[in-house]
Amino acid sequence: MADSTRTRRALDLNEATAVLARTPATLDAMLRGLPDGWIQAHEGGETWSPFDVIGHLIQGEQTDWVPRARIILEHGEARTFDKFDRFAQFELSRGRTLDSLLDEFSMLRRASLRDLAALEITDADLDRRGTHPFFGAVTLGQLLATWVAHDLDHVIQVARVIARQYSDAVGPWRAYLRVISGEQG
């Protein structure tokens, strides 16, 4: 395969949904049944724990991805997206167990992908534009690519939060561990 086709891709709905469909099982495999010290771990200050991340992803299914796709298809640029509340999960997750959050995320993601399929988005639709509250004009294709990258960003975050708990414990090996050394982010 030519090198350039292996480092950047245009959005392809089948390729994108193949990743989106796998995120709940990925996070379930990483987190379900892990000792609570890992689930509640964070990176200091106001950073999020794995528990917080799952609540954030639930919130995204409910208010961000498919709702914004519908706004683009129904209203185009005329109706600005609602702002996404990056802190709603702290209320949403209060008193919940991790397992129940994982179950809910999995159920909501399946519903999102059913809803997405029902929209019968064509290649031409991917260029349709909406209005982001901060960025202004964005396309449906950019929204869907962002959904994929956003999932993976949070998979990375969960793995990073856990790995960095051992920043001291790994001793001299920290130089070889990009997640701890921070090199090349």
Next chain:
Amino acid sequence: MADSTRTRRALDLNEATAVLARTPATLDAMLRGLPDGWIQAHEGGETWSPFDVIGHLIQGEQTDWVPRARIILEHGEARTFDKFDRFAQFELSRGRTLDSLLDEFSMLRRASLRDLAALEITDADLDRRGTHPFFGAVTLGQLLATWVAHDLDHVIQVARVIARQYSDAVGPWRAYLRVISGEQG
């Protein structure tokens, strides 16, 4: 939980093996059945694809983690670890399918954890020292913590390789996506 207990942890064998046991299923959930464009994607130049990463993890089970733990327990600092071949997977994986590599990694990891349990490592053993070919003195505890962080570093790599394929496709959202913006790596 006090903040300091949520950002750094000492190695705890039960906590560590809980993470190690989940890595094969995590990568399986992410990768099995994904379109080949994602499996063969990389970050340019000599960087690795998800396919390459699984071969590297197989190599680690065969030559790195438990074999080095045994060297520490049997020989202490007297016998320097063998160097780890970071490129062996290119030969090892040639002509294989991703599914067969995922199956092999899962099988080898289960065997590694059985072997680790059979070593009946005590808390006192974690301070026993071996000799790393570059770092010199390292402890068994540091080796085992590194095994955990190394797994997660490669989970991160796989997610990052896939996400960065959409570095252009996400448009203005790249500013919000740490995996693409590279901020705070």
